[in-house]
Amino acid sequence: METFTKQTVQITLRVNGENHSVEVEPRMLLADVLRHEIGLTGTHVGCEQGVCGACTILVDGAPERSCLMFAVQAEGREITTIEGVTPDEGMSELQASFQKHHGLQCGFCTPGMILTSEALLARNPNPSEAEIREALSGNLCRCTGYQFIVDSVQDAAAAKAVNHTNADGGSDKEGA
Amino acid sequence: MRAFSDWQTNKPHDERVHDNEQVTTSNKHQVHDNVTKRYAKGREAMKPAVFQYVRPNNLQEALSALRDNADAKLLAGGQSLIPLMNFRLSRPTTLVDISQLKELATISVSEGTVHIGGLVRHQQLHEDEQIREVLPVLSKAAGEVGHWAIRNRGTLGGSLSHADPAAELPAAMVALHATLLLESADSAREVPAEEFFLGFLTTDLQDGEMITSVKIPVPAPNAKYGFAEFARRPGDFALAGAYVELSGEGGTDAVTWFGVSGGPERRELSIAKETSDRAEQFKELAEEFDPVEDPAYRKHLAVVVAEQAYQQARKGQA
């Protein structure tokens, strides 16, 4: 029988603006390294085949599946997990909106939903319902039936638009 | 190439994971140390089998690595390969990671030909301005591949070499008369898309070869394309899909189906103007297919998507 020498690699991952030096085997998935090596358990793992979206993280600001990527491949990339978009105290606007609209029940899908929505709103601050549904089509939720999630994202976008207009000193409030 | 021997620590795995000093845990998340420890007690937080990881710095290094490791597989976007590895349905001994080779991720149009690098991601293809302008049908189809997060990583070369019968892009290559450039360490050859796909998950790609780019002729001004597919939920693999090419008067039209047999199915015909005649034509062609599941339903869908693609083509929308 052939025996493989186990190889481990010392890599530095940049997660939520902090550098983490970790020793990994190349076969370790980014999702598992985030959870078990770095201790960021907000990244959830559901299907491990790219279907459910629970493990979605942002890589250089774009949503990607952390279960379909080896940790060694994330070297030099800017990783954002749910911990990275959560303020030290309280909740982000988007998170508060999910709470307000009952956009979650068990919460398993929520980190992936929030991160995908963050990326959507960063690109498209005022998405239509269809655009929200399209963006979130890769994130499964077994609890809410999606409508409340769409409401949450829509309301967060509207709130942002209003805040933005106010901050600009403009009086035009039709923003949303 | 980052030499993988530099990474060899020869330290037994158990010793490594028991050594909690090695695990960097930020203060904020000390509480999760427990999780780390639990996994240190022999439960492995990983699923794919062991492989040798090679990260080449350029195409030449990648091709040499492929040649020198008989069992090596290319890792591009990994959106088909990694799920298979997670379930150990695929256990390559060596992975050659080309995902960072930017030289293969370019799109250009020159002298009536569109050149698309093998490492172009689906989302990049979907959003690219030049593609939107000269091949809107391809832009539209690329936007239907998987979901956003999958499209951000999945690559054209990966999709073509995986050759899933229900995938959008292999059929797009056949419909758009693409030619694939296949390179290995010692040779290069061009293969028309129509000859490349040999059946269910099977292609003409030989050991040591990589799809480095494809070229697609810019369609003639009077040619029109349409694309439609049917999936149960957005982003799911299509149960049936079709591209329709209308060549304008005098020329031959074509329908290229996917999801209805082992690979893309292109049929040339002169598409009837009358709706009922057209339905007959599509039906007759669909009869030849041999879908694995629900044959009657899939053949019915083949007719439906062909008609939708035809309507799209007529409107010249994509």
Ligand code: FES
């Ligand atoms: S765990 Fe990654 S998509 Fe389900």
Ligand code: FES
């Ligand atoms: S809240 Fe339970 S899966 Fe979405």
